[in-house]
Amino acid sequence: MNLSDLGWNQYFSNQFQEFYEKNLIPARVTCVQKSHFTVVGENLDGHAQLSGRFHNPVLGLERPVVGDWVALKRELQQTDATIVEVLSRKSHFSRKVPGERQTVEQVVAANIDTAFLVVGLDLEFNIRRIERYVTLIWDSGANPVIILNKSDQCEDVAKYANEVESIAYGVPIHAISALHADGISVLSPYLTPGTTVVLLGSSGVGKSTLINCLLGEEQQAVGEVHEDTSEGRHTTTHRELFLLPGGGAIIDNPGMREIQLWADESSLQSAFEDVEAFAKACRFRNCQHEAEPGCAVQLALEEGHLDAERFQSYLKQRKELRFLANKQNGRLRIEEKKWKPIHKMIKQMKKHRDKH
Numbered sequence: 265m266n267l268s269d270l271g272w273n274q275y276f277s278n279q280f281q282e283f284y285e286k287n288l289i290p291a292r293v294t295c296v297q298k299s300h301f302t303v304v305g306e307n308l309d310g311h312a313q314l315s316g317r318f319h320n321p322v323l324g325l326e327r328p329v330v331g332d333w334v335a336l337k338r339e340l341q342q343t344d345a346t347i348v349e350v351l352s353r354k355s356h357f358s359r360k361v362p363g364e365r366q367t368v369e370q371v372v373a374a375n376i377d378t379a380f381l382v383v384g385l386d387l388e389f390n391i392r393r394i395e396r397y398v399t400l401i402w403d404s405g406a407n408p409v410i411i412l413n414k415s416d417q418c419e420d421v422a423k424y425a426n427e428v429e430s431i432a433y434g435v436p437i438h439a440i441s442a443l444h445a446d447g448i449s450v451l452s453p454y455l456t457p458g459t460t461v462v463l464l465g466s467s468g469v470g471k472s473t474l475i476n477c478l479l480g481e482e483q484q485a486v487g488e489v490h491e492d493t494s495e496g497r498h499t500t501t502h503r504e505l506f507l508l509p510g511g512g513a514i515i516d517n518p519g520m521r522e523i524q525l526w527a528d529e530s531s532l533q534s535a536f537e538d539v540e541a542f543a544k545a546c547r548f549r550n551c552q553h554e555a556e557p558g559c560a561v562q563l564a565l566e567e568g569h570l571d572a573e574r575f576q577s578y579l580k581q582r583k584e585l586r587f588l589a590n591k592q593n594g595r596l597r598i599e600e601k602k603w604k605p606i607h608k609m610i611k612q613m614k615k616h617r618d619k620h
Contacts (some may be wrong), residue, residue, distance in 0.1 A: 267306055271375060271460050271513060276333050278353045288348060293328045294505040301328065301347060302334065304507075312336060312345040314613050319470055326350060330503040330515055331374035331460060334556060355405030366510055373462040375517045376406045376425040378454045381576055382465035382474060383410060383428070385418035385439075395535065399462060399581060402534040406462070409436045413470040416441040431574060433537045442474040451478075457511030461537060464517055475516050532585060538576045544571060553579075 270292050280290055291305035291312070301312045316338070318325045327348045328334050331520075335349040356374040379401045383394060394410070401408040410428055415421050421439045428437055440447035454461055455478070463471045482567040505515045533540045539561060543551065547558025554562075 266584050268508070269618070271456070271458055272333070275354050276351055280335065283335040284348065286335075288337055289345075290351075291334055291345070292505070293330055293332045293334060295502065296328070296330055303345065303347075307529065308338075308345070310345065312347050315346050315348050317348070325360075326371075327369045329356075329374050330505050331356075331376060331413050331462070333375065345552045352450060357400065357406065357464070359400060359429065364412050365591060370456075372517060376404065376515065377459045377462060377463045379404065379406045379408050380451075380461055380463050380474075381452075382412045382413050382463055382469045382471050384414050384466070384469035385412055385424055386414045386422065388466060389424060391431060392573075393466070394428060394573075396581065398432055398435065398470060399532055401464070408432070409438070410449075411474070412437065412439040413442055413474065414441045416444055416446065417598050430537075430571075440474075442470045442477045445477050448477055450508070455508055455510065455512040455514070458509075460505075460513045460515065461514040467518070471516060475506060475514065478514060479506060480509055483528065515521060531615040532578070532581055535581075538570065539575060540576045552567040 267290065272292075274289065276290070278316045287330075289305060290307070291308055293301055293312075294304050295302035299314065300431065301509045303310065306531065308420040312334075312431040317323055318327060328347060333351040333593070335351070337348050338345040353374045355376055357372045357376060357379060358369050359372065381394065381397050381401065383389065398408055398410075410432060412418075412421065412424060412428070414604050418424065425437055425439060438447065440450070442448070463474065465471055502518050503515060505513050507513055539553075542564045543553065543562045545560035546553070546556070547560075548556055551559050551561075553559055561570065561575070565572055565575060
């Protein structure tokens with residue numbers, strides 16, 4: 265397996281120079297199940313375990329996720345390799361761990377070029393949910409692409425495509441039927457050798473069916489959608505990276521019931537370009553678009569140039585992100601206070617050791 269086919273490039277090669285000198289080898293994580301890792305590289309396709317450094321809380325090392333590039337130590341007499349280091353990511357898709365009291369980031373996939381947001385056209389279509397996904401994708405560093413799947417079960421595809429287009433400015437939108445492989449060829453430009461795509465979307469929208477269609481064989485189990493609740497059954501239970509026959513890689517991802525934002529306000533600006541465009545015409549630079557005089561956003565709402573529900577979605581996301589930022593700053597102060605005496609003790613121990 266050629267590393268470049270897996271997504272290896274100069275960005276990762278530059279980082280790996282020091283590891284070559286230590287006789288470590290590069291590999292990419294394709295699957296994570298609790299503490300078990302599957303990795304692939306040149307002449308390598310097997311399992312790996314974490315080195316003890318990852319279990320040291322003082323070091324605070326981040327555990328690898330699907331899509332990560334890692335430095336491996338592999339002894340001839342050992343069956344499994346050992347992950348020694350995780351290379352810096354060029355992009356990653358994250359969300360906040362569900363729960364109001366949590367301010368912890370959950371990295372879903374790493375080193376992705378494009379994110380396919382798969383939306384089902386059969387039973388579940390939630391424009392506000394799509395907005396939240398788009399905000400997270402812009403924050404990830406990847407390019408969003410919206411896939412309207414199950415077009416064979418929809419009588420008016422153009423209606424839904426127009427609705428999505430109205431809230432996802434500049435984002436490519438493609439209608440397909442993964443079940444019948446209809447329109448699949450339009451996805452080829454995103455799946456070139458060396459690139460990585462992650463699939464996102466709710467359960468039941470057809471992500472696993474799309475994976476099987478692109479692979480040309482059934483590797484992922486496919487479930488039905490509950491007709492009474494419009495909710496899909498979870499068929500994908502873990503994240504996994506698959507290598508495509510024509511080149512490129514694709515990461516399947518379990519459906520997310522909660523889309524908890526983990527981003528900053530710059531990503532919100534990318535996802536709500538229409539609101540931001542009106543905001544630039546406001547009289548005051550720090551206008552909150554509520555009751556301030558000369559607010560161009562409120563004027564756009566009154567004149568019908570801006571959808572009221574979309575604006576409320578913008579306000580809700582902005583409130584969440586500001587709350588998250590405040591919680592993160594508070595948590596950072598607590599963590600610094602907690603580890604300060606430990607780092608001081610380590611420093612003193614090193615100083616004492618150097619003297620003797």
